[in-house]
Structures are given as structure tokens and as C-alpha cells.
Amino acid sequence: MPQRPPLTPLVESLPETVPFVGPETQERLRGRPFRARLGANENGFGPSPGVVEAMRAAAPEMWKYGDPESHDLRQALAARLGVASSNIVVGEGIDGLLGLVVRQYAGPGTPVVTSLGAYPTFNYHVAGFGARLVTVPYEGDRESLEGLAEAARRERARLVYLSNPDNPMGTWWSGEEIARFIDALPETTMLVLDEAYCETAPAGALPPLEPERPNVLRMRTFSKVYGLAGLRCGYCIGPAEAIRAFDKVRNHFGMTRMTQAAALAALEDEAHLRKVVELVDACRRRLAAIAERHGLAALPSATNFVTIDCGRDGAFALRVLKALDARDVFVRKPMAPRLDRCIRVSVGPQDEVDVFESALAPALEEAGAA
Amino acid sequence: MPQRPPLTPLVESLPETVPFVGPETQERLRGRPFRARLGANENGFGPSPGVVEAMRAAAPEMWKYGDPESHDLRQALAARLGVASSNIVVGEGIDGLLGLVVRQYAGPGTPVVTSLGAYPTFNYHVAGFGARLVTVPYEGDRESLEGLAEAARRERARLVYLSNPDNPMGTWWSGEEIARFIDALPETTMLVLDEAYCETAPAGALPPLEPERPNVLRMRTFSKVYGLAGLRCGYCIGPAEAIRAFDKVRNHFGMTRMTQAAALAALEDEAHLRKVVELVDACRRRLAAIAERHGLAALPSATNFVTIDCGRDGAFALRVLKALDARDVFVRKPMAPRLDRCIRVSVGPQDEVDVFESALAPALEEAGAA
Structure with a gap:
């Protein structure tokens, strides 16, 4: 029998699971499209007309590689945020940036702390680099700041992940509470603070920007209120030294030219941002x-989704999810113990929410009858 | 003095160099734009009008994440190539796919073979995962098939990289010679056959597609003749088992929705492909x-570039390059010994080649006089 080139032992050991099954995959399996796409925390209100126009104008230029430094976009972000452009790195969505962060700080056996039920894609990367994931249960329906800090200290964690506002529960801590949490972390623990939903958070939910804080990397994205999930644009705000280190490992020409053009135009349209936040x-x-x-x-x-407590156990909520799916409504749900009693419904245009509304009563009935 | 979260020893050891400085970076340093962008092996003839139209039509849909399976594009590629879609994985340019391949097959100290002066981005990834790069000199102006195969056997290499047609020299081997080279490799050495320039190669320069060959991964791209470098779309053709393994480590939602739409439209426009090949x-x-x-x-x-032997040593060719730069002409050059006597000029529209033509004589004069 012929031999094959062997994978590394680590990669060989990894499962072939994926963090999320995409709605298109589900539609292919179902054999018909969803009528309401409310499961991926996308922004169905869409990008601004000006951004659509910017994409259309940029289309003929796609023969050129994108600027590997994303210079103009980083300059615009820096000006908007009041930080230096050396405090910002742009990457292929927060997902891509999370992979780079794990690779930089964690290797086989490195302790990494997150909440049980938090973002699966972070866990995917932690597993992918052989690091050791330590999970902390939610405290009620919020991530446990005390529990995470305690675990980080106990485990001498290299990384701790926190999303604020939280996905999948939609809850949040105040900026003051997050600031105290940061102070409670060991200096040698890097906090990955995922702020994908920061624009829809209430006033006071974000700690002040202190970009040179040595052990905080803040992740933000154009995938949510800016309506550009399909263009993959995340960015990370952090100390210049840590931001420079991304250059050691990132795919330098990975950002599409289209993405840079669209994100830049999106940043300039503050009126649309305000409108979407209201919607x-x-x-x-x-x-x-x-x-x-x-x-x-x-x-x-x-956040841009609402987590709904279905009032019973995880099995019931899963039946509700499946009954909604049978009615062509795409939503998702948390899977961790106790959180799993909920379903998670993204905001969307009125007609799609109408579909959800009309499907909910029969779905609940079917789920209860099963 | 406060401590910082430490990088892994491997990442800490990596230089902050980048494989290529982008033309936009050079323009910012120069303080003025190039008049001829002929250095990055882009396709200045651009994408087809139909592809531009497909991008424009897709723009309002960018609020949706792209299909993480790139299903439709993989189906279309499979149909075009006469292979199964399970033999294809799509990624963020060949650059991104090369990083994933190195990560899957090589770790600290793993021997990896390439030619001295071949693609720097491959070497960047090899260093990035701590593998041990073994280089083989070119044979004249072609990569040495015998030398690469011998080194792969001697070193028990896990990976060997070969570009055919070759970058940066533009030369090629026949498909028969490549097939013999494949046969000469150990079964446990994975060949990364970079065919970025396959569409512009003469008939007979490509070996037959045998996708289930266990130790060959063939890399292709929409960045060259398709004119979509700015959208980052590469694909890898290989045995289904090896293709599935990408799912263990790739950024599943990394492909932009725009990229998938544009690449699909580009595949359908065979007339434009033929036209570009003629241009x-x-x-x-x-x-x-x-x-x-x-x-x-x-x-x-x-390939879509012409490597020009400047007839003297590397220092002279570098002076030619700099003198062209001073005349607003962006070209690049090989840097390895002996290859470095050349400059590398990408094809482009007539007006840009006119600029190159008019700059060449004074540039040569300046370089000779220095």
C-alpha cells in the first residue's frame, strides 16, 4: 500500500468539524431557501448606498492587489478612534485575527481561558494550535468576570477571551466593570476583548480606549452595523509592539482591495451608522x-440579535429551532448547558421578522407537542 | 517595569520583515505615484466587463457572510477541470493556501525543500512555522528538477515547492518532465506545485491532472489572467483526503462573498480568458x-511577465531597477545569486509599457554611469 505525506501529529489529531455551518449549506441540505435569514447576526439592513456605490466604483480596479498595509483604512480608523495607526491591524474578519492571536501567544499545552459557551471560532483556533482550553461557566446570562480573572490567575493563562457585548447571550458589562476586570488580570495574560457588537451597546458599556495597555487586544468589525460581513474586515486595537507582531505571521496580501475600499467608505458614512443603530x-x-x-x-x-429564553430545557429550545427551520426561518441557539434553553434571533428587515413572527406560534406548538 | 504577555518563542524569534513591499507602500515612500505598475505580475488588462458587472450586482448583498464552503465556485471549478469538487479547496489567494499547507505538514525543524530564489512568501510561511528550509540552486534559469528531487530524498522532506511556470524567471518545464519529477519524489514528500501562471503557459507545459495522486497539491489562482488579484482567490487541487484536512485549520468564513461571485463569473467568461492570453x-x-x-x-x-537579463551583475540590475523607479516605473527583480542579474517586468496595457520603453534607455545609461 502506498504511503502518504503525513500531517503533523497536531493537525492529524484535529477533528474535521467546523465552528459554524453556513446558511447556504443548510439551504442545500434542506433543498430550499430560507425565507428569513436571522441566524448569523448579519445586518439585513445592508451597507449604506454610498458604500454600495464605492464597491461598484472599485470593481474595475480589482486587477490590483490590495495594499498589504491597509494604510488608508488604518489611518481613517486611527483618526476616528483617536489612536495611532500603529495601534491598529486589519485582518480577514475577527475570525482571522483570532487565529493570528492564538498562534502568536499559544502553542501546545498553553493555558487559554474562555467562557463555557462563548465564541466557538476562538475555541477552534485554540484547538488548532494545540493549546489547552480552560472554560468558566457563565454567571447567570453574562460571562463571569470574576470567574475569568480567577481562572486566568490560577492557570497562568496566556490568553483570556471575553466578548462584551456578549455573543451568544447579547448581555454586557459596564465599561467600569470591564476596566476592573482588566486590572485584575495578570500582566502576562493577554486579554482578547471581542467588541464586535460595540456600536449597538448602550452608552457606558465600553471601557476607555487605552491602546498602549500592554495586555489588551480589542477586536472590532465591519460585519455587524456596517453591513459588510461578506467582505471580511475586522480590526484589532492594541499596543504598537503587539500590533507589529502580527506582521510576523499574517497573510500580508490577504485583505481584498474591495474590502479596503468598502470599509473606508463605510467609515465615512456616519449618518448611515446612526440610522442602522436605530433600526x-x-x-x-x-x-x-x-x-x-x-x-x-x-x-x-x-447586540444586533435578541436571545430568547424558551422557558424550558435545551432539548425544547432545539425543537423550537428545528420547527422554525421547517418554516424556513434560520436562527441559531447557544449550546452550552443552561444557555441552551435559548434561541438567538438576529435583527433584520421587517418582512423577515414578519416571517419569524408568524412561524413562532406554530413552532412552539410543534416543539411542545413533540 | 511592567511585564508583557510573551509571544511564543517561535513567533518571538521571527523577523518583522515582509515577503513583498507593496507598490502603494513604495508610492507613499516616494511621495508620488508610479506611471507604470509593472512589478507585481498583476493583469493590467483587467477583469472582463461581465465580471465587473457581476461585482456591481453583488455589492448590495455584502451584508451576508460568504458561503464558507465556496460551494458554487468549487462546483464550477470541478466541472471545468474534470475533477470532483472534493478535490478542490478555495482560499485567500495562493499565499493563504501556502500558509495552510505549511501548517499542516511542517512544524519546528521539519525539512522543506525549495529553490534558492523561488517564491519568498512560501519561505515566509516555512519560517513562520519553524520548519527548516533547504534550498537548491536554479539550473540555468530554471528550477532544478533533479536537484529538488535529490534534496527531497536526501532530507526526507515533508514538502517540496516548485512553481511551473516559474516565478521569478518565467521559465518552465514540460508536463512530461514534471510528471517524471513527481515520480522521483518520495511518497511521503508532498509536492506543492504552484501553477499560478498555468493559463499563459505553452501547450504541453502542464502534467495531466491526477487529483488523487496522494502527494501532489496543485495551486492555481484568479490573480493572474483572470485579473482579480485584488479579490484574493486561489484554489488547490489535490487528493480528497488532503483537501479535507484543510478544513481542520482554515479560516472557514475567510472567503469574501464578492470574491466568490466574481470568480464564478470569471470562470464563465472563456472568451475573455482567451483574449487576455493573447494580449x-x-x-x-x-x-x-x-x-x-x-x-x-x-x-x-x-508567464504574464518577462524576465530581462541586464547582462551584468546583481548590483547593476539593482541600479537599473532604481533608475526605472526614479522614472516612475514599478518593476521588481530576483534577488538570489546569478538570477539577480535580471529585472522582472509584468505585462500591462500599452500606455504603461510605453512608459517603461521610454524609461529604459536613460535608466540603463544612469545605471551604467553609477
Whole structure:
């Protein structure tokens, strides 16, 4: 029997699972499209008309590689945030940046702390570099700041991951509480603070920007309120020394030229940002009202989705999810113990939320009858 | 003094160098734009009008994440190539795929073979995962098939990299010679066969597609004749088992939705592909004629660039490059011993080649006088 080139022992040991099954994959398996795409925390209100125009104008230029430094975009972000461009690195979505961070700080056996039920893609990268994941249960429906800090100290963790506002629960801590959490971490633990949903958070939910803080990397994205998930643009704000280290490992020409053009145009359209934030807020309230009319409790949300407590156990919530799927509604749900009693519904245009609303009562009935 | 979170010893040891300085970076340093962008082996003839239209049509949909399986594009590629879609993985340019391949097969100290002066980005990834790079000198102006195979056997290499047609020299081996080379490799050595320039190669320069060959991964791209370098779309053809392994480590949602739409449209426009191949060939002949009129020898080219032997040593060729830069002409050059006597000029639209042509005589004069 012929031999094959062997994978490294680490890669050989990894499962072929994926962090998320995409809605297109589900549609292919289902054999028909969803009528409501409310599961991936995308922004169905879309990018601004000006951004669409910028993409159209940039299209003929796609024969050129993108600027590997994303210089103009980083300059614009720096000006907006009041930090230096040396405090910013741009990458292929927060997902891509998370992979680079894990690679830089963690190797086989390195302790890494996260919450049980937090972002699976972070865990995917931790496994991918052979690091040792230590999980901390949520405290109620929020990530446990005390528990995470305690675990980071106990384990001498190299990395600790926290999303604020939180995915998948939509909850948040105040900026003051996050600042105290940062102070409670060992100096040698790098905090990966995922702020993908920062734009839809209430005032006071974010700690001040202190980019030269040596052990904090803050992740943000154009995938949510800016409506550009399909273009893969995340950025990381951190100390210049740590930001420079990304240059040792990143795919330098990985950012598309289109993405840079679109993100730059999106940053310039503050009116659209404000409009989307209002639309998100209105839709969150509508989703909460729909939940309540059906006897369910919507968790308070600082994000572009609403997590709905289905009031029973994980098996019931999973049946609700499947019954919604049968009615062509794409939503997702947390899978960790206790959090799994919920489903997670992204905001979206009125007609898609209408589909969800009309599907919910029969879905609940079917789930209860099963 | 406060401590910082430490990088892994491997990442700490890596230099902050980058494989290529982008032309935009050079323009910022120069303080003015190039008049001829002929250094990055891009395709200045651009994507087809139909592809531009497909990008424009897709723009409003960019709020959706791209399909993480790139299903439609992989299906179309499979149909075009006569292989199964399970033999294809799509990634963020060949650059991104090379990083994933190195990560899968090589770790600290793993022997990896390439040619001295071949693609720097491959070497960047080899260093990035701590593997041990073994280099083989070119044989004349072609990569040495015998030398590479011998080194792979001697070193028990896990990976061997070969570009055919070759970058940076533009030369090529016949498909039969490549097939014999494959047969000469150990079964446990994975060949990374970079065919970025396959579409502009003469008939017979490619070995037959045998996707289930266990130790060959063939890399191709939409960055060259398809004119979509700015959208980052490479693909790898290989045995289904090896292709599945990419799913263990890749950034599943890394491909932009725009890229998938544009690449799919590009595949469908065969007339444009044929037209570009003709334009490339005509421009190669023009560049060769320009070289000859200036007393220089153009190497035969199977790529979208022409490597020009400046007839003296590397220092002279570097002076030519700098003198061209001073005249707003962006070209690049090989840096390895002996290859470094050349400059490398990408094909491009007539007006940009005009700029190169008019700059060459004074540049040569300045370089000779220095």
C-alpha cells in the first residue's frame, strides 16, 4: 500500500468539524431557501448606498492587489478612534485575527481561558494550535468576570477571551466593570476583548480606549452595523509592539482591495451608522415584544440579535429551532448547558421578522407537542 | 517595569520583515505615484466587463457572510477541470493556501525543500512555522528538477515547492518532465506545485491532472489572467483526503462573498480568458523586443511577465531597477545569486509599457554611469 505525506501529529489529531455551518449549506441540505435569514447576526439592513456605490466604483480596479498595509483604512480608523495607526491591524474578519492571536501567544499545552459557551471560532483556533482550553461557566446570562480573572490567575493563562457585548447571550458589562476586570488580570495574560457588537451597546458599556495597555487586544468589525460581513474586515486595537507582531505571521496580501475600499467608505458614512443603530434598536424591541406575546422572555440585548429564553430545557429550545427551520426561518441557539434553553434571533428587515413572527406560534406548538 | 504577555518563542524569534513591499507602500515612500505598475505580475488588462458587472450586482448583498464552503465556485471549478469538487479547496489567494499547507505538514525543524530564489512568501510561511528550509540552486534559469528531487530524498522532506511556470524567471518545464519529477519524489514528500501562471503557459507545459495522486497539491489562482488579484482567490487541487484536512485549520468564513461571485463569473467568461492570453502573449513579445533593442536578453516566458537579463551583475540590475523607479516605473527583480542579474517586468496595457520603453534607455545609461 502506498504511503502518504503525513500531517503533523497536531493537525492529524484535529477533528474535521467546523465552528459554524453556513446558511447556504443548510439551504442545500434542506433543498430550499430560507425565507428569513436571522441566524448569523448579519445586518439585513445592508451597507449604506454610498458604500454600495464605492464597491461598484472599485470593481474595475480589482486587477490590483490590495495594499498589504491597509494604510488608508488604518489611518481613517486611527483618526476616528483617536489612536495611532500603529495601534491598529486589519485582518480577514475577527475570525482571522483570532487565529493570528492564538498562534502568536499559544502553542501546545498553553493555558487559554474562555467562557463555557462563548465564541466557538476562538475555541477552534485554540484547538488548532494545540493549546489547552480552560472554560468558566457563565454567571447567570453574562460571562463571569470574576470567574475569568480567577481562572486566568490560577492557570497562568496566556490568553483570556471575553466578548462584551456578549455573543451568544447579547448581555454586557459596564465599561467600569470591564476596566476592573482588566486590572485584575495578570500582566502576562493577554486579554482578547471581542467588541464586535460595540456600536449597538448602550452608552457606558465600553471601557476607555487605552491602546498602549500592554495586555489588551480589542477586536472590532465591519460585519455587524456596517453591513459588510461578506467582505471580511475586522480590526484589532492594541499596543504598537503587539500590533507589529502580527506582521510576523499574517497573510500580508490577504485583505481584498474591495474590502479596503468598502470599509473606508463605510467609515465615512456616519449618518448611515446612526440610522442602522436605530433600526437595530427598534428591531430588538420588536423581537422582544414578539417573544413576550408568545410567553417567552427576551434577554436584554446590547447586540444586533435578541436571545430568547424558551422557558424550558435545551432539548425544547432545539425543537423550537428545528420547527422554525421547517418554516424556513434560520436562527441559531447557544449550546452550552443552561444557555441552551435559548434561541438567538438576529435583527433584520421587517418582512423577515414578519416571517419569524408568524412561524413562532406554530413552532412552539410543534416543539411542545413533540 | 511592567511585564508583557510573551509571544511564543517561535513567533518571538521571527523577523518583522515582509515577503513583498507593496507598490502603494513604495508610492507613499516616494511621495508620488508610479506611471507604470509593472512589478507585481498583476493583469493590467483587467477583469472582463461581465465580471465587473457581476461585482456591481453583488455589492448590495455584502451584508451576508460568504458561503464558507465556496460551494458554487468549487462546483464550477470541478466541472471545468474534470475533477470532483472534493478535490478542490478555495482560499485567500495562493499565499493563504501556502500558509495552510505549511501548517499542516511542517512544524519546528521539519525539512522543506525549495529553490534558492523561488517564491519568498512560501519561505515566509516555512519560517513562520519553524520548519527548516533547504534550498537548491536554479539550473540555468530554471528550477532544478533533479536537484529538488535529490534534496527531497536526501532530507526526507515533508514538502517540496516548485512553481511551473516559474516565478521569478518565467521559465518552465514540460508536463512530461514534471510528471517524471513527481515520480522521483518520495511518497511521503508532498509536492506543492504552484501553477499560478498555468493559463499563459505553452501547450504541453502542464502534467495531466491526477487529483488523487496522494502527494501532489496543485495551486492555481484568479490573480493572474483572470485579473482579480485584488479579490484574493486561489484554489488547490489535490487528493480528497488532503483537501479535507484543510478544513481542520482554515479560516472557514475567510472567503469574501464578492470574491466568490466574481470568480464564478470569471470562470464563465472563456472568451475573455482567451483574449487576455493573447494580449499577454503580444505584450511578452513586445517586452522582449524592447529588451533586445536595448541590447538586453529577454528570457523566454510562460508567464504574464518577462524576465530581462541586464547582462551584468546583481548590483547593476539593482541600479537599473532604481533608475526605472526614479522614472516612475514599478518593476521588481530576483534577488538570489546569478538570477539577480535580471529585472522582472509584468505585462500591462500599452500606455504603461510605453512608459517603461521610454524609461529604459536613460535608466540603463544612469545605471551604467553609477
